[in-house]
Amino acid sequence: MIPTTFDYLRATDLDAAVEALATAPGARALAGGHSLLPALKLRRESAGTLVDLWPLRGELAGVRRDGDELVIGALTRYVELETDPLVTERLPLLAHAAHQVGDTQVRRRGNIGGSLAFAARAGDLPGVVLALDGRIVVQGRTARRELSIDELLVGDQQTALADDELIVEVRFPDRGCLGWSYQRFTRRTQDWPTVAVSCVRSEAGTCVALTNVAARAVRAGALEAALAAGSSPNGDLAALLGEAIDPVDDLKASADYRRHLAAVLTRRALVAAG
């Protein structure tokens, strides 16, 4: 049950949704609800008004090609990311990672926009989108803007979105994937990753992102530079990663164990991605 009270309104279109977010008291966006509703049950979040975005799926869900970019609507669900032919062919890292999230039921409500907007430090998709250099298109009351995934992610459940802004779509450069790997360590089924590593190799080079080793997903910049310079970094992985990551102790794992996992999973990811 939800012990806190709030109002609910169903958005009719994107403009109405953004207007409601800007003007309704304590407005929060409700998409799949599988991050927000559990948080409301635990009183970790509060809301004056929930603005239901589900009717916007007609305009904000789906995958398409736009020139040399792949464009994914914010309300595209995990189950759709797993199976869409453009995603499985051109962004296989994303298709595979989407299937690891939650479970069958969760994947029919959770969606890419919600995952990025909630920006949980252990969430799978922010790190994946970071490795794929996604750009986020955001609609506010007065303007539409575009920001990199790196600009969007600020901290644990903190983003650069203003209160009246909604993610509309995520745009990925179609680099042609030569190899990829998603290494996701969990202790139990349905767990958030203790640590995860996203790796994708293309003509443009190798991108490596790590999940749950810092307040937000991070790119392994020093490692990528070493790879681009042609070095084979296996012996120096921990040192190369050390600059990017700042893990914490929590109930799942110690910071030291997360550092260990980060190096092991990165090594496996690099091998698997070729």
Added chain:
Amino acid sequence: MSTHEVNVAVNGTPTATTVEARTLLVQLLRGPLGLTGTHVGCDTTNCGACTVLIDGEPVKSCTVLAVQADGSEVTTVEGLADGEQLAPVQEGFRQCHGLQCGFCTPGVLTTAAALLEQTPDPDEAQIRDYLDGCMCRCTGYQMIVDSVRWAAEHPADEEVAS
């Protein structure tokens, strides 16, 4: 706290109920609609005992507001049988002892029914993967897998000897 009239077709029957915004779909089903087959096992979106089909798709009804389901078709475990004729997955659970305490069973049955609709002949790996959102503390899962395989091998158009 706003209240809303929620119109949901449940197991083929139209319903109209006034609920608070915060009322969960599982609370609507079990309370005003009297359909207590759907269970609340965890209320933390893990166990899957609350799973129902919303427009044919398995969803955890403890993590959906009743108002979100306005205008949808919902199938609960009570809606799987055709009168006295059990659905193949229900008969499979009878034939292969797919339950013990039965608490997880409604969620497993609705999810498995959705699987068989999408994949009529799933192998064990596909069954285990699709049911990854349903937790069972009694059976150790193998008999659940056997029950779903039985249902795949005995689809609805066959006669079943009782």
